[in-house]
Amino acid sequence: MKLSLTARLLLAGSVVLAAFLGVTGLTLDRAFSDYAEQSLQERLQAQNVGLIAAAELDDNGTLHMPATLPAARYNSGSSGLYAQITSNNGRQRWQSPSMAELHITLPKDIAPGVRHFERLSFAGGELYCFSLGITFDLSEATHEGFTFTVADNMAGFNEQLAAFRRSLWGWLGGVALVLLTVQGLVLRWSLAPMREVAEDLGNIEMGRHQQLEGHYPREMRGLTDNLNALLASQREHLDRHRHTLGDLAHSLKTPLAVIRGELEKSTPAEELPAAIGEQVRRMGEIMDYQLQRAATSGRLPLSAPLSVTAAAHKIVNSLNKVYADKQVECRIEVDEDANFHGEEGDLLEVLGNLLDNAYKWCERRVMVHAALDKQRGLQLSVEDDGPGITPQKAEAVLQRGVRDDSSNPGHGIGLAIVQDIARVYGGKLHIEKGPALGGTRITLLLPHP
Amino acid sequence: MRVLIIEDELPLLEQLRTRLKQEGYAVDSACDGEEGRYLATELPCDAAIIDLGLPKLSGIEVIRKARAAGKTFPILILTARSRWQEKVEGLEAGADDYLVKPFQMEELLARLRALVRRAAGWAQSHITCGPVTLDTATQAVTVNGQAVELTAYEYKVLEYLMLHAGRVVSKSDLTEHLYEQDYDRDSNVIEVFVGRLRRKLDPDNRYNPIETLRGRGYRLTLERTSP
Numbered sequence: 201m202k203l204s205l206t207a208r209l210l211l212a213g214s215v216v217l218a219a220f221l222g223v224t225g226l227t228l229d230r231a232f233s234d235y236a237e238q239s240l241q242e243r244l245q246a247q248n249v250g251l252i253a254a255a256e257l258d259d260n261g262t263l264h265m266p267a268t269l270p271a272a273r274y275n276s277g278s279s280g281l282y283a284q285i286t287s288n289n290g291r292q293r294w295q296s297p298s299m300a301e302l303h304i305t306l307p308k309d310i311a312p313g314v315r316h317f318e319r320l321s322f323a324g325g326e327l328y329c330f331s332l333g334i335t336f337d338l339s340e341a342t343h344e345g346f347t348f349t350v351a352d353n354m355a356g357f358n359e360q361l362a363a364f365r366r367s368l369w370g371w372l373g374g375v376a377l378v379l380l381t382v383q384g385l386v387l388r389w390s391l392a393p394m395r396e397v398a399e400d401l402g403n404i405e406m407g408r409h410q411q412l413e414g415h416y417p418r419e420m421r422g423l424t425d426n427l428n429a430l431l432a433s434q435r436e437h438l439d440r441h442r443h444t445l446g447d448l449a450h451s452l453k454t455p456l457a458v459i460r461g462e463l464e465k466s467t468p469a470e471e472l473p474a475a476i477g478e479q480v481r482r483m484g485e486i487m488d489y490q491l492q493r494a495a496t497s498g499r500l501p502l503s504a505p506l507s508v509t510a511a512a513h514k515i516v517n518s519l520n521k522v523y524a525d526k527q528v529e530c531r532i533e534v535d536e537d538a539n540f541h542g543e544e545g546d547l548l549e550v551l552g553n554l555l556d557n558a559y560k561w562c563e564r565r566v567m568v569h570a571a572l573d574k575q576r577g578l579q580l581s582v583e584d585d586g587p588g589i590t591p592q593k594a595e596a597v598l599q600r601g602v603r604d605d606s607s608n609p610g611h612g613i614g615l616a617i618v619q620d621i622a623r624v625y626g627g628k629l630h631i632e633k634g635p636a637l638g639g640t641r642i643t644l645l646l647p648h649p
Numbered sequence: 650m651r652v653l654i655i656e657d658e659l660p661l662l663e664q665l666r667t668r669l670k671q672e673g674y675a676v677d678s679a680c681d682g683e684e685g686r687y688l689a690t691e692l693p694c695d696a697a698i699i700d701l702g703l704p705k706l707s708g709i710e711v712i713r714k715a716r717a718a719g720k721t722f723p724i725l726i727l728t729a730r731s732r733w734q735e736k737v738e739g740l741e742a743g744a745d746d747y748l749v750k751p752f753q754m755e756e757l758l759a760r761l762r763a764l765v766r767r768a769a770g771w772a773q774s775h776i777t778c779g780p781v782t783l784d785t786a787t788q789a790v791t792v793n794g795q796a797v798e799l800t801a802y803e804y805k806v807l808e809y810l811m812l813h814a815g816r817v818v819s820k821s822d823l824t825e826h827l828y829e830q831d832y833d834r835d836s837n838v839i840e841v842f843v844g845r846l847r848r849k850l851d852p853d854n855r856y857n858p859i860e861t862l863r864g865r866g867y868r869l870t871l872e873r874t875s876p
Contacts, residue, residue, distance in 0.1 A: 484751055488731050495732060515733065518740040522747070524767055545734045552733030 206387050213383045221372045232364050239546065240357055241317060244330035245348045247271060251283055255294075257336050263293045272584070277301040280353030284308075288333070288345035297460060307331045310347045316476035319354070326354040357434070394422055405432065440624070441494055448490040455479040485613055493615045497543035498624040499649055503538035506547055508570045509581065515551045516568070523559045530555075530566040538570040538578060541649040546621050553614035554582040554642055561586030565637055577627075581643040594631035594640075618644065650809065651675040651826045653697040655685030655711060656727065657704055661824055665698065668754050669761075673788075673801045675828050682706025689715040693825045694722045696765050698757070701728045701739055709742045716743035721763035727752070762786060769812035772876045778814045779871030781850060781858065783807065797849055802827075806842045807850075810859060810869045819866035842869060 203211070250270035256261055263285065273279035274296035283296040286308040296362075304322045310333035320327040338344055396414045403409045411428045451589040462475045509532070516530050540547045551568070558566045562584035571579045589597070597615055622629050627646040634641035652674045656662040662678055669676045677692055679685035682703040689697055689711060697715070701708035712724055724744040728735055731749040739747055744759050745768075764784045766774065774786045780793045788804055790797045799807065805827050810818055823839050843859055850858045860870050 480751075488749070492731065514737050514741065518737050521740055521745050524745075525763065525772060527772075545732060548733040548737060552736070 201352075205391060209387050210380070210384060214380060215232060215241040217376055217379055221376050225368060225372050228368055229365060232368075233361055236357060236361060236364075237325070240352065240354075241330065242329055244328065244350050244352060245315075247281070247283070247352075248330055248332050248348055251285075251348055252332070252334065255348075257284065257338070257344075261338055265294055269296065274298055280355065282306070282351040284349045284351075286347050286349075288312075288347060293346070306349045306351055308347045308349070312345050320351070324353075326358070327351045328354050328357070393417055397424065410435070423498075436498060440496070440498070444490050444494040447493075448487070451486045451490070452483055455483045458595060489613050489616055489620075492549065493620050496546055496549070496621050496624050498546070499542050503542065505541050506544055508538045508540055508547070508551075508578070509534045509536070511540070511544070511547045511551055512555075512568050512570070514554050515548065519553075519555055519559050526559065526562075527564070528557075528559055528562060528566055529564055531570065532568045533572040535572060536569065538572050538580075540578060540646070542625060546625075549616050550580070550621055550644060551582075553618050554644070557586040557614055557642075558582050558586075558640070562637075562639060567634075567637060571626040578649040579643065579645055581641055583637050583641040585634075585637040588633050588638065589631060591632075591641045598629060598631060615642075618642075622646070650695045650805070651677065651693065651828075652761065653678070653685070653688055653692060653694045654678040655682070655689070655697065655703060655708070656678075656700045657681060657702070664754070665757075668758070672758060673805050675826065682711050686711045686714050689720060691717040693822075694720075695826055696722055696761055696768070697724045698745070698761070699724055699726050701726055701730075701735065709739060712739065712742045712744055721768070723768045725757070725760055725764060759786065765832065766812065771812065775875060776811055776873075777875035778811055778869060778873055779856065779858070781807075781811070781871060782875075783811050792850055799846075799849065803842055803846055803849070806839070807846055810867060814869040814871065814873050817862055817866050818869050822866065 214248060254266050254270050255263060269275065273281035274283055275298060277298045277300060279298055282299050282302060284290050284292070284299060284306045287292040288309055290309065303305060304320060304327070306316055307316060310316050310331045312333040312335040314333045316331040318329045320329060329349055329351040331347050333345060333347050335343050335345050393416050397412065400409065400412045400414055404411070411431050414425050416424045456620055459476055460481050462472065512534055513533050516532060520528065520530070555566065555568065565585045567583045570578065573579055598619060619629050624645055625646050627644055630643040632641050652669055654662060654665050654676060655678070656665065657680050659680065662680060666676050666678055678689055679688050683705040685699065685703065686706055699708045699711055703711065703798065708726060726739040726744040727750055728739065728747060729750045736747045745764055748757055748760060763774065766785050774784065775783065776783050782791045785808070790799055790804065790807065806823060809823060809826060820839050845853045847859055856871065858869060858871050860868050862868060
């Protein structure tokens with residue numbers, strides 16, 4: 201199963217957030233511990249300077265420390281502050297009283313002028329030591345090197361660092377939690393229209409709605425509008441099929457009734473084939489017409505515009521073959537931008553039926569014309585130089601459709617089919633005397649989609 | 650005339666075979682696309698009637714393959730679907746005419762006659778060479794306006810010679826186009842028919858309408874006078 205959109209966004213957000221907060225936390229932690237260590241060093245250096253100032257060397261080379269030490273903490277073992285002075289030959293010269301209970305060797309023998317920091321671990325914890333090597337001049341010729349070491353217990357330092365870390369990570373964690381919650385809420389709000397579409401579709405499935413009812417944000421409107429158009433066209437199709445099926449069944453009943461009548465009234469045997477044959481022919485035509493109607497797709501959403509030129513050439517090439525004996529001259533005058541918005545089969549059906557009639561009735565010449573009118577839409581006309589048609593008859597042909605075309609097998613079913621397609625596309629059909637060739641001109645007007 | 654019918658609906662195929670034979674055609678038939686394609690590319694047909702909805706290989710494919718193999722005989726397609734899209738597809742593939750089922754047999758025969766005549770280069774249904782006129786629609790023959798009674802086989806031979814007027818037609822051409830596959834080619838029945846035709850068309854020995862070119866065949870010597 202694929203991860204849901206919410207899960208994806210939350211997952212990606214969490215990873216980014218964790219990385220950002222993690223790096224921030226580590227940087228702050230590092231900066232703080234560096235700073236704390238530096239201030240500890242400064243403190244120890246100050247203590248060391250105080251110790252050096254307090255120490256006095258007499259002419260015999262004996263080291264004297266005052267009774268009152270620079271810091272009171274040197275006196276108590278539990279204070280955690282220690283000091284030690286050693287000669288650079290390794291001899292210990294002085295220890296603070298606090299060192300009495302400390303069994304640890306502090307650094308010594310540091311070369312004069314060198315500053316030495318060191319961390320020492322022992323049973324009771326950790327010491328931070330600072331040792332400084334210096335030289336005392338005993339006389340012009342004799343010098344003696346000493347190492348002054350001050351050490352402080354790190355318990356305080358460590359505790360301070362731990363407290364800082366606790367509060368740092370506590371805050372960062374809290375912020376992360378709040379941000380994730382906010383992100384989750386934002387996602388829920390942003391993706392709400394998706395859930396609405398799903399819900400709407402569910403309603404359509406249940407038959408409660410005919411189309412997507414909600415108001416959707418701009419980004420989704422392309423999707424929802426097209427979905428609605430698709431639904432509408434599906435519905436239209438279904439309706440048409442249902443009607444066609446009904447019409448087919450009903451219109452077949454009449455010829456069937458006639459046949460039954462002929463059989464029941466005991467028509468002479470030699471007349472039966474003619475009587476039944478006529479009805480069979482009629483039934484064939486009815487089926488043809490109704491099947492065409494059912495096959496008409498109508499305007500489909502998401503369909504690319506079709507070039508009328510290409511379709512007209514296809515039909516004309518075909519008809520030139522079929523009517524080869526007639527040597528018809530067909531002119532195709534179709535504008536390049538004359539496009540048909542619909543199904544190719546419907547366009548071929550319109551052109552095929554109109555041109556087939558024209559080829560049938562013409563003397564020699566036929567003309568196809570198509571142009572795009574900005575206001576009125578696609579205008580498609582087929583004209584021939586045949587005997588032409590009177591306005592009354594034209595009206596009758598259009599009115600009658602396929603119901604009763606036995607008197608005029610030429611202009612019957614084909615025109616009825618074209619008229620039906622025109623209706624499905626919201627267009628109109630005109631029959632008139634052709635202005636250019638003098639025969640019949642049939643014009644189909646299809647409005648813009 | 651030799652016609653190939655490719656149709657998978659056996660009752661319809663049988664009707665077509667019977668009727669076309671009655672009309673004097675030599676008929677070969679296939680009931681699926683594969684066999685049809687084989688016959689269409691191998692037999693010397695004068696025309697083919699092909700149903701578009703065939704098993705194994707569609708009618709459209711059969712037409713395309715026959716045309717690709719250089720076959721130029723006219724093809725009439727039969728289709729149950731009356732949409733133009735399908736008709737156009739068939740005609741673009743190389744067919745010459747179409748009929749939508751159900752059709753009337755007379756209509757089919759008229760279309761077939763017209764296709765064969767047109768393929769031989771005649772524009773009208775009356776074809777005239779010198780004094781002889783042949784109405785392909787009614788199969789009536791006149792010489793100088795006088796009706797001549799011909800048997801079905803005599804008519805077939807004359808029609809073939811007239812459609813190909815001026816050209817040499819070999820004896821094997823005639824047997825191939827007038828008889829079905831299993832016909833005995835060695836028999837001299839063609840010579841008999843040509844002899845009878847000569848007597849009927851030219852009882853007074855004036856035109857010598859059909860000349861014999863020894864070892865090559867026959868030629869209608871009369872000049873084409875109709876378009």
